[in-house]
Amino acid sequence: MSRQKKSIALLRYSCxxxxxxxxxxxxxxxxxxLSTVHQIDYPSRPQGQRRQSDINYNYISDPNQPxxxxxLGCPSCEYCTGAIYELEDHMKQAHESYQTTRMPYKQYVYRGEYYDKEASNGVMNQIYGLANAFKEHLSNTAHLPPPKR
Incomplete structure (x- = not known):
């Protein structure tokens, strides 16, 4: 019986x-x-605890090696996956009791929780003003002949 050769996997930690x-x-x-940018706290693995060997992979951390x-590794336990959405599901389910959000604010993703009507109206008015100015500029130049080459 032949043993299947393990694949070499680059272990990354991704947000x-x-x-x-x-x-x-x-x-x-x-x-x-996660803590400083997104205000989400997860526990760390115990100090000095190395990731256990996997049946399918030999893990490396140097991206210069083949x-x-x-x-993608979970920073709180041994879980690894190849898909970011699976890592998200795992972290939210397996470590949810440890998750504490100090501020309900996500820097990179707007999910519609907050709506400032005055600021939104101001931005929309500026966009409409620019669109109208652009339309006016185009209508003023429509009668001009095309540039010569």
Whole structure:
């Protein structure tokens, strides 16, 4: 019976709030990012506890080494996945009791929780003003011949 060779996976820590656009080399860096940028606190794994070996992957952390796959690791436990939405689901479900939000504010994603009518009206008025100025400019230049080449 032959043993199947394990794939080499680059272990990254990615922020699900930023939709996976921010990668970190360590779990601690991701935990600090979540806390300082998004005001979400998760527990860290116990000090000195290494990630256990996986049946399918040998994990590496150096992106300069050759690898077969990228896996996103949970900074609070052993969970790994290849999809950011699965990491988000895991962190919200498995670590929800530890999640504390100091401010209900997400820097990168507007989900419609807050609405400032005065500010929104001001922005919309500026947009309408620019659109009308642009229309007026185009109507004033419509009678001109096209530029010569």
């Amino acid at each position: 699900y709030v930023c939709d996976g656009h921010n990668y970190f080399h360590t779990a601690g860096q991701l935990l600090r990012h 690898f077969d796959d990228v896996q």
